[in-house]
Amino acid sequence: MLVLLGGSGYVGQAMQKRLTARGMKYHSIARAEIDYTNEASLRDYLRSVRPRYVLNAAGYTGRPNVDACEIHQAQCLAGNSVLPGIVRSACEELKIPWGHVSSGCIFTGDSENSSGFRECDTPNFTFRQDNCSFYSGCKALGEEVLAEAERCWIWRLRIPFNHIDSPRNYISKMLNYERLLDATNSLSHLDEFADACIECTEQEYEYGIWNLTNPGAVTTRRVIELAQKHGLSDKEFDFFESEAEFMQTAANTPRSNCVLDSSKAVAAGLSLSHVDDALEKAMKNWVSR
């Protein structure tokens, strides 16, 4: 049996779906049931059920977008920086392996050799760089809190999408805006991400950081092009002339646009298809709301 935290969120729901598809037994615990933000409550619960491992998909993301985290700073810190430390303490005390859903949004741009940031690179879109959104700062602090954590996987997700139209799906988000910022990004196919996390634990992969993005990177223009090719939209999209114009007119806080290198995960045998293939697969099977 395993325990899932944050099962009602966008990532948590995908994990539930994949766990169920694999016929795996799990408990998705709600905060109303067990207040897992309280270390003693979480520890007592874990001691009583003794899961093989814990998946932490809980976190605070802004609605409708990351700008909301600038307003709800305490919640953002509690969910993304403090909670990982609470889960760490409880799991370390009970010697339970666990995985944490982190984010690639703690990076900006590309690595020097243009092949994306690797797990060994120091995050460069953080409070310490003083260039980030409050959300990214909190996610980066969350990874700091897990430095040298025992029996802990850190799984970096980056702009999730799949074939199901949703306000949290990157493809849906892009299609719903009138004007877009053209930027180059790594993405994570949500279901492939969830499967990779489960594989990591089931196959007892090495603990530590794993970039779980689809190999390759795409521009916003390319995503729109593909979406139009697959008939998801016939809208005319307009693009901001520059990031400066985007920041002035549409955003309150800087966005992380970045490329991650997921070759460690691919080399280890995790199934992450090329980002173009993953996007096309999602668009071919698109399910509208």
Next chain:
Amino acid sequence: MLVLLGGSGYVGQAMQKRLTARGMKYHSIARAEIDYTNEASLRDYLRSVRPRYVLNAAGYTGRPNVDACEIHQAQCLAGNSVLPGIVRSACEELKIPWGHVSSGCIFTGDSENSSGFRECDTPNFTFRQDNCSFYSGCKALGEEVLAEAERCWIWRLRIPFNHIDSPRNYISKMLNYERLLDATNSLSHLDEFADACIECTEQEYEYGIWNLTNPGAVTTRRVIELAQKHGLSDKEFDFFESEAEFMQTAANTPRSNCVLDSSKAVAAGLSLSHVDDALEKAMKNWVSR
């Protein structure tokens, strides 16, 4: 009636003593009684008792010193960055004025004109500067979380001391070390600080940041000199040759040594004696353990 959070801590106990001395009615609530780290619990409690104002003296400090915060990062973030946001939300919803005990340790060094950092200066010993201890980073985030808070005083304390020997008292701490780092600092006489906080609320001073340090600054050597003059110790003290030597041999994380300008508080009529006088007063009335 007013409500005190963190009443069992070093600052909270001083506040209780001063409130009692003034014959003021207050509730010092313990977390075991009301979990004030939970916004709904705090709000429900405040709604039921309707205090004139709330004093937040709760926070996480490392024991025996700030190095411990490097290990207990999640608790440090929860107590110093998240909690202020929770108190803010609850108090803003109920329109209750409140004061937060912040710290001067979010600064390092002195201002350009050598008269100390003022309330309008941007903290320079923070995650954003990437030069700080985890504790200072968390305290600075706590102030960020309170940016533009309504009906909120932010009171900056800096290295508290008074006449009662205690492991938390700066004078006691200095006397217990064998080797000291000579540095220049502003200090806060704990009882004067507590009185200033109470005055701020009772006299309905302007909301916002208040540096509540004793005017002037002292070197560690000067504190030791005064302590020896007043017969508190006849030990021979040794000084580190440099901050570099101190960092290499005695500390895990950088210390904030800084000078704050408290002229705003003094001009507004708060009783903060010169740091030399405050130290001599404490030493003349010294109560050993």
